Amino acid sequence: MKKFVITIGREYGSGGRIIGKKLAQRLGISFYDKNMIDKIAEESGFSREAVEALDGKKTSSFLYSVFMSTQPVTLADTLFKAQTDIIKDLAAKESCIFVGRCADYVLRENTNCINAFVYAPTEVKVKRSKEEYQDKCDNYEMFVRKMDKNRASYYNYYTPNQWGFRDNYDILINSSVGIDNAVNMLASLAESKFGGKF
Amino acid sequence: MKKFVITIGREYGSGGRIIGKKLAQRLGISFYDKNMIDKIAEESGFSREAVEALDGKKTSSFLYSVFMSTQPVTLADTLFKAQTDIIKDLAAKESCIFVGRCADYVLRENTNCINAFVYAPTEVKVKRSKEEYQDKCDNYEMFVRKMDKNRASYYNYYTPNQWGFRDNYDILINSSVGIDNAVNMLASLAESKFGGKF
Numbered sequence: 001m002k003k004f005v006i007t008i009g010r011e012y013g014s015g016g017r018i019i020g021k022k023l024a025q026r027l028g029i030s031f032y033d034k035n036m037i038d039k040i041a042e043e044s045g046f047s048r049e050a051v052e053a054l055d056g057k058k059t060s061s062f063l064y065s066v067f068m069s070t071q072p073v074t075l076a077d078t079l080f081k082a083q084t085d086i087i088k089d090l091a092a093k094e095s096c097i098f099v100g101r102c103a104d105y106v107l108r109e110n111t112n113c114i115n116a117f118v119y120a121p122t123e124v125k126v127k128r129s130k131e132e133y134q135d136k137c138d139n140y141e142m143f144v145r146k147m148d149k150n151r152a153s154y155y156n157y158y159t160p161n162q163w164g165f166r167d168n169y170d171i172l173i174n175s176s177v178g179i180d181n182a183v184n185m186l187a188s189l190a191e192s193k194f195g196g197k198f
Numbered sequence: 199m200k201k202f203v204i205t206i207g208r209e210y211g212s213g214g215r216i217i218g219k220k221l222a223q224r225l226g227i228s229f230y231d232k233n234m235i236d237k238i239a240e241e242s243g244f245s246r247e248a249v250e251a252l253d254g255k256k257t258s259s260f261l262y263s264v265f266m267s268t269q270p271v272t273l274a275d276t277l278f279k280a281q282t283d284i285i286k287d288l289a290a291k292e293s294c295i296f297v298g299r300c301a302d303y304v305l306r307e308n309t310n311c312i313n314a315f316v317y318a319p320t321e322v323k324v325k326r327s328k329e330e331y332q333d334k335c336d337n338y339e340m341f342v343r344k345m346d347k348n349r350a351s352y353y354n355y356y357t358p359n360q361w362g363f364r365d366n367y368d369i370l371i372n373s374s375v376g377i378d379n380a381v382n383m384l385a386s387l388a389e390s391k392f393g394g395k396f
Contacts, residue, residue, distance in 0.1 A: 018261050039201065047385050107239045114375075117364075119364050119365070121365070164364065165316075166317050166362065166364065166370050166372070167317070168254070169370075169372065170368065170371075170374075170375050171370065171371050171372065171375065171383070172364050172367075172370040173368075174364070174367065174369065176368075176369045177312075177368050177369065177387060177391065178390065178391075180390070181386075181387055181390045181391065184386050184387075184390065185369070185386055185387055187381045188379075188383055188386050189375060189379055189382075189383055192376065192378070192379045192382065193375065193376075193379065
């Protein structure tokens with residue numbers, strides 16, 4: 001079978017990461033999320049602390065772009081470039097799943113690709129943030145909204161597209177249909193699109 | 199098996215209607231689209247010509263709402279009310295699929311329901327408009343955009359939601375993944391959600 005890639009964008013607390021992980025297990029392919037950051041840190045000399053400090057901290061694309069116009073290449077941009085190279089290298093080497101990191105845009109030339117986006121109602125995301133991730137904060141609704149705002153700013157800054165807007169993706173799934181149902185649907189699409197049997 | 203409903207919103211030329219029709223055949227349930235209009239015409243005294251003249255002609259929700267504020271109940275509203283009643287009656291009587299007609303909103307109290315939205319890149323919609331529907335117009339891109347604008351205005355006027363926005367739906371599918379793949383994914387979701395074997 002030809003190498004293929006699945007990218008998953010996701011709202012914070014929607015369960016997109018666990019859907020990606022289960023899907024990778026089901027398809028027998030690699031899964032890249034935080035371990036990709038480790039790889040970046042290892043291969044390109046970023047310390048893990050630097051990566052985590054920069055990761056998703058782009059809270060205002062407008063202010064950031066004003067600031068950027070006065071700066072040469074920043075550490076954040078160097079990190080993004082390193083991530084981009086690693087995503088492209090991995091996708092060229094093996095079939096795999098990427099969660100986040102604008103991978104749908106980075107791999108836009110790759111035709112053997114499924115781009116998915118996972119979202120969920122606020123109450124579902126709040127529950128996951130509270131119970132599963134055990135985030136500590138005063139107002140979970142505001143916290144979850146803020147996390148999504150960060151993701152949108154990051155994506156909208158580094159790509160010409162709009163985060164979560166349907167035109168960028170092949171499929172958008174509300175994870176309240178069930179994590180396993182979402183995995184089943186994506187596996188069914190992968191099976192017919194890439195011609196495997198999963 | 200408990201009665202269930204699938205609603206499909208769709209961009210013009212995306213193939214959402216044919217996906218609904220094939221899905222209904224696959225699941226062995228009824229499909230309502232234009233034949234629903236016939237039913238409305240028949241049961242509530244609207245002539246087919248009146249229904250077709252009004253159908254999807256709400257091109258500006260703002261102007262329409264200004265106009266509406268000076269009017270008592272219009273023919274369009276009476277038609278919408280009749281459609282709503284028929285959708286609710288049918289959903290109470292049998293498992294079925296509705297395409298369009300704000301059915302996701304009309305049936306928002308129905309928990310045994312999947313709400314889907316089908317979209318496609320402009321070139322796919324233009325191709326379908328030209329070759330399959332054989333629409334006659336000067337500029338197909340503009341025509342397709344106009345048809346979608348009409349649908350959005352209609353939906354946004356009759357519901358508090360935004361047409362095509364992910365939060366209203368369980369799943370959004372880009373039909374360029376393939377009509378049959380879309381049908382397979384929706385059948386897989388129906389199978390796990392409603393507990394049948396299709």
